[in-house]
Amino acid sequence: MPVADTKAKPRWERRKDARPQELLDAALDLFVERGYAATRLDDVAARAGVSKGTLYLYFENKEELFKAVVRANLVSALAEAEDYVAHYTGSSRELLRGFILRWWERIGETQLSGISKLMMAESGNFPDVARFYHEEVIQRSHALIISLLERGISRGEFRPIDKVNANLVIVAPVLMLMMWKHSFHSCRLEPISAPAYLECFLDLLLNGLQVTPASPTTH
Amino acid sequence: MPVADTKAKPRWERRKDARPQELLDAALDLFVERGYAATRLDDVAARAGVSKGTLYLYFENKEELFKAVVRANLVSALAEAEDYVAHYTGSSRELLRGFILRWWERIGETQLSGISKLMMAESGNFPDVARFYHEEVIQRSHALIISLLERGISRGEFRPIDKVNANLVIVAPVLMLMMWKHSFHSCRLEPISAPAYLECFLDLLLNGLQVTPASPTTH
Amino acid sequence: MPVADTKAKPRWERRKDARPQELLDAALDLFVERGYAATRLDDVAARAGVSKGTLYLYFENKEELFKAVVRANLVSALAEAEDYVAHYTGSSRELLRGFILRWWERIGETQLSGISKLMMAESGNFPDVARFYHEEVIQRSHALIISLLERGISRGEFRPIDKVNANLVIVAPVLMLMMWKHSFHSCRLEPISAPAYLECFLDLLLNGLQVTPASPTTH
Amino acid sequence: MPVADTKAKPRWERRKDARPQELLDAALDLFVERGYAATRLDDVAARAGVSKGTLYLYFENKEELFKAVVRANLVSALAEAEDYVAHYTGSSRELLRGFILRWWERIGETQLSGISKLMMAESGNFPDVARFYHEEVIQRSHALIISLLERGISRGEFRPIDKVNANLVIVAPVLMLMMWKHSFHSCRLEPISAPAYLECFLDLLLNGLQVTPASPTTH
DNA sequence: GATGAATGAGGGTTCATTCAT
């Protein structure tokens, strides 16, 4: 066992710097698949190819692991979205449409939608996690959409409406699709075609937002 | 009553016919509060004022208890909604509006919204329960809303649209509000005013559905 | 609800005197089918068509119920066997053969063999029951067989052998057949044909007992 | 060792490779003592000096623990017996005699007889375990004894008899002795002297098997 | 006599977390 051995770094040996990311990936997979409470750290470690103890070297506990997953994935995707909106130069209709479709592409269609679903599903049982997610993800994304609506209204492209609630109403069908994908859809029940669904949604939404000669909101 | 002994409180009090309902009520409370997996039958029994074993006299196991809760609450509410739609005589706009507001009143504002939330949240981990809920609740409610849209379209009150997806899009904001109420809202985060939210939603929706001279769906 | 009603004894109403026997029958069925520990008093009561509480009116507890089952069945069968031996007038070979075949007929082939099996199986966990069974059944039946061997030896029909142990050796194949019937045989594993088995056993046994010119027990 | 603290007993002691065997030993003790159903895994763990959870690190569940006990003990003993028979060169009478005495020595006199007893006692309630035991133990041991009888018959040392049933008849007294030891005998009732019993049995058996001028099987 | 609702002490199993090596 000569000295050289200890220096040789075979390329199949995982560099220790890679460990956290491997754990985050494994954790993302499992949190998405089973939810927060139902994910066993045993399984996370196994999927990352390390022992359970190792997991605790990198993450204080289950909660911190989850927060790290959120930070590493959703928060960075959010920054990208903020950038997209900030630099958009076309019409607000196009911006809203593009925003929603990109949102679905970057989050909805990927595993990350599972995190949104998970938070809606379990935040009630884990208030600390909920608080964290609210501050890091929800507030920022809501601010972003509200600013987008303001842009449309101030440029005369959208009717003047209750921006805060419209934000939620606009967000709802996308969130719902995400949730569906990870609930009944995952049981092979009640499949939804995302493209057709989104098209239908945008059709209704853009019609609803459009400035009409006489908005018939009376009833 | 000569001797103090006769006053001795019995180890248990016979409630007979009232028990099942008391247990269903307790179970509803806790399933709503904590979700399916996180609800302990111990706690359900305790809240109903009985011992754990007693619960098993009335319900075979956790799953059957949950199904009974759904049947006793959601399924019966659904029947009422079907009745409401079947006998409505006014305009389809009013019907849709009334349907949604009543839905919120009878389900959304009550505890029952917690069951809808729970199913979205946990159906992935409990496929048997998911299947049951899909058959007893989801299919029926979707059929109901689709029939409502058909009525509006056939009477020329709504634009001809993709009914199946529109159903989902329409349902989404209400479901989202229900979920919100039992997730972030319950942590006192991001409160939503249901009436303002619903008004905003209906404003957008009814505008979106209205027949326009030139539907600007092009983009 | 006139007085006459209370006096009328519809013939479908079980007379209270029949209750104990019905319970004993149900208990026999279930003890035989599942064993002592695994038999639930719930099930015994249900099979007898009464409530669980009623069972406790007639039998102090599970143990007393079991003892009553033994008394009502095995002990009376034993008395009959004693009678058979006492009044037999033919050869001892024929007596032994007849005794064993009758034993199988009256006990082995019926449910009662299940009780013998049960006692061998569970007496270790229920010493009180074991003691009772030993006194009421085992000692008496051993005494009977030993007397039968003595008869054969004293009449010069059997070799002079160790009667106490021969008793056990003779009893073993029959007991084994009973146990088998209620263990592996009941799982449809390893079926045994009782008549062929007994014939083979008697062939070996009577040959083994027979007085030979030179008993080759040396080895 | 300067400070008392270093002497503090760790919450648990790492035993690693020794654990499985310790657990198997503890499990054997308790299964033999109480049977399958009545053995609590709590107690097995406690006897092995570990917590209940630890047991599940090594064995998937109670059934697998039991199977492991059988494999580690009976199956290996059986292999040894097969070897003994295969290499025996003397007379068949001696072989049969030796086989039975060794069987008693290696299994009957040790705890392992308790496993045989347990299976006879509880296989009816645990069909999966029964099937496993039948395949791994019973079929093999029956095949072994039948081959032994065939050897004797083909060499003209035993009368030509029904081998399959004779196998069972031969096995019965030994099994019975095992059962007795773990049932009434363990309650200090009806003690049997194993050597005298076996001697008596072999005397009868070898006489019964022997080739006689005129086998008087008529009756 | 008869009922059956109620009990409560477990039994098997799971899993986040700890810590000696």
Place this chain on the structure above:
DNA sequence: TATGAATGAACCCTCATTCAT
């Protein structure tokens, strides 16, 4: 740094026995 053996508090479910009616 990495391991993985060990823990122990829960959780779901069972059942002999009791006792008010």
